[in-house]
Amino acid sequence: MRRRIYCLVVLFVLLLGALAARLAVIQFLEGPKYRFLAESQSRATLSGISTRGTIYDRNNRPLTDVTESFFFLIGERKMNEDAENLLRMMEARFIGSDEKYRIYSISVPDREGFKKLCRDYGALAIKSRQRYSENQPAAHIIGYVNGANEPGVCGIEKDFDSVLSAGQRTITVKNDGQGYIIPGTGIRVEGAGREWGVLTTLDLDIQNMAEKALSDQGQSGAVVITHIPSGEILASASTPGYNPYRIDEYISGDGSELLNKATSCMYPSESLFQVVVAAAALENKVISAETSFACNGSLEIAGLRLKCPLGRHEEIQFCDAMAMPCHTVWALVSDKTGVRSILETAQVFGFAEEAVDLLSGQAKGNLPQPEEVLGAGIVSLSSGRGHISITPMQAARMTRIIASEGWDSPLSVIRGTLEGVKGATLLPKPQGRQVISSETARAIGKMMRKAAEITGDDSLAVAGIGSGKWFTGYLPADDPLYGITVLLEEAGAGEKTAAALFYEMARNLYR
Incomplete structure (x- = not known):
């Protein structure tokens, strides 16, 4: 009987040691990998916000990415006719959408409208720059892209797409298990650390x-x-x-x-x-x-x-x-x-x-x-x-x-x-x-x-x-x-x- 108890104790100690060793491996050796996987699964990539390389004039003044703009993310479940009317009054431009969110760009500041979007519709605001201005200089030479980070269709955007797209960065936010953004968790910008762009002769x-x-x-x-x-x-x-x-x-x-x-x-x-x-x-x-x-x-x-x-x-x-x-x-x-x-x-x-x-x-x-x-x-x-x-x-x-x-x-x-x-x-x-x-x-x-x-x-x-x-x-x-x-x-x-x-x-x- 004592021998059986002794064997069980030894087996228990061995199992406990193996478990402790495995936990140590997970904690100290594989921990960063699992933390990265967990965090990756809880982060969503935002599309529709331009992160391409900039096009400059001969004096290194930007021809693109000049106009400051606010990008608003509004949940699909909170969108209604009143929200659409408010966005229309604010001259918001629809950028894109996915299953959970719509993204709008607003270049003209409207403090009361901003407050109402955030308070009543749970909008999340991101300050960034529009790829193009409404009165874009040299539009026919610069060309355009189909979407914020899509390939260039014509002009410099097409001819130097490999350079301009190499400078693209990824904007991500943290979301919950249902895919909705968690307010207050911040925005992360990942990608090219050094600048990419095209230098033109234009003045x-x-x-x-x-x-x-x-x-x-x-x-x-x-x-x-x-x-x-x-x-x-x-x-x-x-x-x-x-x-x-x-x-x-x-x-x-x-x-x-x-x-x-x-x-x-x-x-x-x-x-x-x-x-x-x-x-x-x-x-x-x-x-x-x-x-x-x-x-x-x-x-x-x-x-x-x-x-x-x-x-x-x-x-x-x-x-x-x-x-x-x-x-x-x-x-x-x-x-x-x-x-x-x-x-x-x-x-x-x-x-x-x-x-x-x-x-x-x-x-x-x-x-x-x-x-x-x-x-x-x-x-x-x-x-x-x-x-x-x-x-x-x-x-x-x-x-x-x-x-x-x-x-x-x-x-x-x-x-x-x-x-x-x-x-x-x-x-x-x-x-x-x-x-x-x-x-x-x-x-x-x-x-x-x-x-x-x-x-x-x-x-x-x-x-x-x-x-x-x-x-x-x-x-x-x-x-x-x-x-x-x-x-x-x-x-x-x-x-x-x-x-x-x-x-x-x-x-x-x-x-």
């Missing part, structure tokens, strides 16, 4: 100026402002603009708001094509800047009679041709130069390729085949009509070639990236090359200077060309710093012309 002040000036015209169009020495884009504006939070509304319509008129839409080049014709003629030494032309008021080419709006007038030298609306001079020069030489020069100016480096969604322009503009077609070619169409960004690139004395490289809008522990990585500049001689470029620059003196404010040292819907040029004419290209789809006579808008922005840049 926020110039971008805002360009967008306001273009918007004030009340019509569709585009403005591009470049830094001539570097080829960097300082501003790119397109109207109509769009609110990144109303994409579904635009898609259900004609979607014109989503078109980037600066890079994706093509227009007849009209008088801007005179730059190409002049370059082809001068480069091939068909004429010189001093060559004189007599106009009898009309000209017949291949059976087509072309009338000059000036009628019969005195001889003019080619160096003055851009400053005078004499169509016959340009038709004669085009006929002497030849279709193939002109079209080859247009390609040299980048009229058949994307104008901007590292930016998707660009149109390449359109040039006719030589056989399409033979004979009488040379008249249409000389005036930049017919089968010739370009984007405003291509016109801006052409303008920079003249201002840079024949040097060309793709325009750029991206300076570099921020990649966590690596920090800032600046991208190499696009490769450049001499595409026309400096002598030819200087001669055309002088022609544009004379044209600008006739067109607008001669107190500004500007070189430019255009009429009606187009105007492109650079300033100061003697030491170019800025290039400005304007396209207005419905421009006519009067104040709302592309030239008037060009000079308005030129004066603003001079200040």
Whole structure:
């Protein structure tokens, strides 16, 4: 009997020791793992609040994630008609939902509304920043995402999605066994500790100026402002603009708001094509800047009679041709130069390729085949009509070639990236090359200077060309710093012309 009791005691002690050992292992060795699992099961991830990397301008000012906003989490079981009316009065924007909660964003402070949401509907408030502003600068260049942390759909958001999404962080809150958030337990932000983002060449002040000036015209169009020495884009504006939070509304319509008129839409080049014709003629030494032309008021080419709006007038030298609306001079020069030489020069100016480096969604322009503009077609070619169409960004690139004395490289809008522990990585500049001689470029620059003196404010040292819907040029004419290209789809006579808008922005840049 005693032996049995002794055996039971020994067995009990052994079991107790094993239990103690197991508890010690759980407590000291496996404890952190179980605590992590328990805590993970009691935490919920909040979706709908943007945590992507930031996009910056050239002075490291944020273009995204600027507007402070309050995000409210409201339980589905507490939502009713009164709550929805209150949110509507507060101009709350619905972000997303799951089985337990709805998330709303409110950017305009309303203290009484905030109190009522928290008191009557148990709302939980999180202060953060909206991905986009209601009047988002450079919206067409930045692009947008489908949801707060979804992949980019277009623009920089798409082209640099891998960088911007690498900076995403996870926002979690503690919940109870039923999945409801426990008030007062705090919010945890997990993820990238170092900053991720994209550095652009845009200047926020110039971008805002360009967008306001273009918007004030009340019509569709585009403005591009470049830094001539570097080829960097300082501003790119397109109207109509769009609110990144109303994409579904635009898609259900004609979607014109989503078109980037600066890079994706093509227009007849009209008088801007005179730059190409002049370059082809001068480069091939068909004429010189001093060559004189007599106009009898009309000209017949291949059976087509072309009338000059000036009628019969005195001889003019080619160096003055851009400053005078004499169509016959340009038709004669085009006929002497030849279709193939002109079209080859247009390609040299980048009229058949994307104008901007590292930016998707660009149109390449359109040039006719030589056989399409033979004979009488040379008249249409000389005036930049017919089968010739370009984007405003291509016109801006052409303008920079003249201002840079024949040097060309793709325009750029991206300076570099921020990649966590690596920090800032600046991208190499696009490769450049001499595409026309400096002598030819200087001669055309002088022609544009004379044209600008006739067109607008001669107190500004500007070189430019255009009429009606187009105007492109650079300033100061003697030491170019800025290039400005304007396209207005419905421009006519009067104040709302592309030239008037060009000079308005030129004066603003001079200040």
